[in-house]
Structures are given as structure tokens and as C-alpha cells.
Amino acid sequence: MAPATQFEVAQPPTDAISALAFAPGPASRRLLVSSWDKNVYLYEIGTFEHRAPVLDVCFGSGPEEAFTAGLDHQVKRIDLATGEQTVVSKHSAAVRCVVYSSEHSILISASWDSTLHVHNTANPSQPPLAIPLPGKPHAVAASPSKVVVAMTARLVHIYDLPTLASALASPQQPPPTPQPWQQRESSLKFLTRAVACMPNDAGYATSSIEGRVAVEWFEDSAESQARKYAFKCHRQAAPEEEGGGDVVYPVNALVFHPVHGTFASGGGDGTVALWDAEAKRRMRQYQRFPDGVAALAFSADGRYLAIGVCPGFETGMEDYSGEGRTKLFIRELGETEAKGKGSK
Template identity: 30%
Template sequence: MSGLFGGSSASSAATTTTGDTSKDIEVSQNQLPGDSISDMAFCPTADFLAVASWDKKVWIYEVTNAGAQGKWFFEMAGHVLCVAWSRDGTRVAAGDSTGICSMVDLSKAAPGQVAAQQVAGHVDPNNQAANPAIKCVRWFQNGGRDILATGSWDKSVKFWDLTSPQPLGSLDCGERVYTMDVKDDLLVVGTAERHIHIVNLKEPTKIYKTITSPLKWQTRVVSCFTDATGFAVGSIEGRCAIQYVEDKDTSLNFSFKCHRQQDPAARDIAKVYSVNAISFHPIHGTFSTAGSDGTFHFWDKDAKHRLKGYPEVGGSITATCFSRDGNIFAYAISYDWSKGYSHNTPQYPIKLKLHPILGDECKPRPGSKKR
């Protein structure tokens, strides 16, 4: 399926599925990071939101019906590129541009600045002054233990149990790691050159399967289904793919266009934008896409239908996530580097917004089922 869900063009679909952002709550400017937001994640056990920023800090907010209030923050050596919560919701780990992964334990932390502990790292043995960045970090459990996975531009994913400065093991990914996600025993790693590695976390140092992305251009994001049977892929070409892990389900695989704008001067030309973030709703299994065009959309993959598309928000959306109960959709507006260093001006907006999920916004279509 190559067209947009719900119609052959953005305009035809938007007439009946346009969403409302008028009730979205914006975090106050004096509570925001000082540079672009690269990643964020909701706590799985409480209403806290962790935000990673290029200002070399991780900001952690307490989210209420009234909005979000800064509660903790910690500093890192480099620009923070990724952040993740432990399954019990007490610890936050983050990776930065200097190859360091640091962690804080918030279970007994007083509000304010928290001292971070380095728990993992990727080192260039030939040039330790230029260690490879950690682009992705995720937690999972193996044998009842919490394990931290760090994906780096050194072309590896390393696994850590936080008791030793040495990793438990390493996964050779062949190319720079750009994105990865975990759900239950499924690890999906997207690298440069459009490789996608699928790993069974019962054997984390072995690649179960490698595929080439069904999308023709660079992979930007991968995100696992809530039932761990597959994953979504987003690329810089304004396209998303739905992929199942097992060969028996390949008939369910498809891709579709998104985050494109019709050129008003030429009907046969569309402006194409990067898909920067994909998040799955924890209850309904539907998902969001968000992109450089400054829009986000909710989709039902099983019905191959767009549920809602939302108006442009005033800048690129760089990160998104759903709260643990799926009642809040958080999205970050900031520069996404798609046009290079020179376009990252002080005037570019940095915003953090909370969208309340109302009514059937994220519910699957009635009678929706895999086909």
C-alpha cells in the first residue's frame, strides 16, 4: 500500500480526520532545555517524563493535569542523544556524544540536580579523544536481571548489567547504529546503509535475522509493536513501513507515504519530510508518526487507516512518546539538523507539549484486525 492511509493524498484524508491541538499544554519556557530535544521517554510506573537535550542535560518532569513541572536534572559530558527508564521506573540512563552512558537512581533523590554515575561507555581504541557517540539506549530483562543496551556509532550494541565496567557482551552491527527499540524479548536495530537487525533478547549477542529496510532512503527510526510481533520503520523520505518478524507474516508487511506536503504551484510535486519519531500506544497498539514538517498523525496499522492528522505545530517534531496509560502524548518541537548546522539559529523554537488523548483518537477502527 503506497498511498496515504484513508485516501490517496494528504488533503483528501485530512478533510475527515483532522485532529485538534487546542487543548495541548505547553511546558513553560523557563522549564525547557537550552538546546534541541533529541529524545524523551515516559516513566513506566509513574507520571514522570525524561527529556534528553543537546544542552548536555537530561531533564525530568513531573506531569499532572495542569502540565509538567521540572523535578530533577543531571548533566553529562556531551550532547545527550538518548534516554530510557528502567522497568521499575526508578532509574534513568542516557547516552551522549562522547560515548558515555550515565545513570541516576531517583528512588531517594531530592528534587533538583542529581549526580549521575557513569555505567557504560564506547571507546575508540585508536583515538580516545574522539570516542564514538552513544545514539541509543534501552533497558530489558534477562534471567531476572536488568540489562542496559547501548547502541553506538562504533557499529556495535553493547550489553551491561551495571555491576562491572566491562560489558556482558557485544553485538557487531556492521554499520553505525542510528536507532533501536526493545519490546519484551525483541530488539530491533536500524543502522546506516539501511540494515535492520532483529535480535531475540534471550540470546542478545546473536542476530536472529537481518533485512534491508523496505524503504529506499536512510532509516531514521524503528519502533516495536506493543505485542512484539514486528516493528515500524521511518525514513528521511517521508515514508513508513510496517514489518513483521516472522516469515509466516510477511503478507502483512506494507509501507505508506506520510509527512509530505503538496506543492501549491505544481500538483504533481510534493515536498518530502523526514519521519523523526514513531511511538506505539501502550493500550490500543495504534501508533503515531511525527516529522520534520511539524505534524503528527495517529494510525491503525491493522486496518491500514489514518485515525487523525494534526495541524503543523511551528517547527520540526524531534521526539514523541505516550504516557504509561496512553492518556498523554508528549511531543518535542526543536531543530532536527535536517538542513545542517547553519539553519540551527537562536530563533528556532524549542517547545515541549502534552497532548491529552481524548475520545477515540487512538482507538483502532471498529472491527479492525490483521489481514
């Protein structure tokens, strides 16, 4: 088995990294990076300047299409071949998240104006379907059939993607507003920082600012709900002279391995850990990075893990600068490095 290798990418963003996304397709090595420096970076080709910090980025139907979420309230489509940018929709506040469903050709944007916009990417001229939310969204993730929206006040709404697609296709004007498939309260006591869906469409994981991760399943049966659990992570022992105990860090990033179904977490403590969701155990923890881990992404074949590192915002925004300290690492995983105990 070839050993795992890791390297630092030259010319990283000049300010904090907000999101990472590998292109679809098992052989694709294209990586999108969005940053507070008002740019989206495509490693292989170049950068795409925006007028405001970019809070999220995702690929669309293929490796030549990307969508971005901006602090300037705009959702944009980028043609990565030509560099052309098109405004897909406008919210009335910053756009926090964008996720694309290849199964349904739907783009979903979540804004701090407490709405979701559901876009039919096959028909760009069709206005987006607006769905009001009961709270400000902080993290969104899509599985093959569901979209999980984590909001303030520990609210979690799960939407059914086929239902959203049907609403977009409805001849009724205005189309009916889809209701959540499920409404839940987060298993975590503090603000949700990240959410990621299992690739087998069975459930999802959430993380909080208080060094915890929860794993849950979509199925609403008592047996399935009894399986959910939460655990502490990304904590460091405080010096005894300072009273001992734990220094607790936010868990900023979660991502499931597309092949093995294990998942990685990245925290403000500067570490990345791999977890076996089924066996409820930590598989490994990597060496500490120089600053907090802000974002993670696996390549579509699971061979590479991208790690965005920059100072965190835990101490506030005053005099904050990620310049010179923002770094991007790519880890090539060994053949069984992310394979859990029950993986095939």
C-alpha cells in the same frame, strides 16, 4: 467522554530535543527529556547536567532510574532520587541509542562505533557484552522479546532478548557473541530515521528521511511477510509556481500506543499523525506545530502523548540553534482517540 486537551510545558530545553521517555507504571507522569543543550530534564523534579549533548534517554527498572546516551561516548546511569551519575560503559564513538528491557533487566546501548553493548543492570560490575555491527546504528527499539537495530545501508538486525540474557549469564569467558535472530534489509529505500516495536511483540515499524513508514512482522513465514507494507506520509504540496509536486520531510519519530497498538508518527513538517497499523489507515492528524516534531512518547497507560518540537537539521548544522524555538507539548488523549478499528 472528556475532550482531549493539550498544553505547552514551561521551561523546555534550550536546544534541540533528542528523545522523550515516560516512566514505567500506569500512574506515572514523570517525563524524561534529553537535549543537545547537554542536559537531561526530569519534569516533576529538575535537570541533570551532562558534559556533552545527550542523544537518547530511557527509564530503567523503575521511575527512580534512568540511562543516557552521550555524544561523549558514555552510557550513564542516573539515580533520579539523588542525582548521582555513574558511567556504565564507554564506547569509542558517540552513543546514539539506549533501550532497557524490564523483562530481562538488560540495558542495550548502540554506538556510532558500530557496536552494541549489552549490560546486566542487576550486576553493574560485570563488563558489558560487545556485539559488532555491520553498519552505524541510527535507531533501536525493544519489544518484550526482541531488539530491532536499524543501521546504515538499509541493514536491520533483530536480536532475541532471552539469547542476549543467556550470553550475559554464560560462565564462558569471554562469553559467546550472540548472532542476530534475523537479518533483514529495510523496506524503505532511504536512511532509517526511527524504529518502534509493537507492544504485543508481533512486529515493528520503521520510518525514513524520505517521508515514508513501513510496518513489518517478526514471524518469518511467507504469509506473515506478505502482510508488510509501506506508505507515504509527512509531505506537503509544493506551490504550483515552484513546479508543484510534494515537499518531502523526514519522519523523525514513531511510538506505539501501549494499550491500543495504534501508533503515532512525527515529522519534519511539524505534524503528528495517528495510524491504525492493522487497518492500514490514518486515524487523525493534529494541528501543525511551529517547527518539526523531533520526538514522541506515550505514557505507560496511554493517556498522555509528549511531543518534542524544534527546528530540524535538514538544512545542515551551520548556524543552527534551537534556542527559543524548542518546545515541549503534552496532549491528554480522549478515551477513544487512539483506539483503532480493530482495538478492544
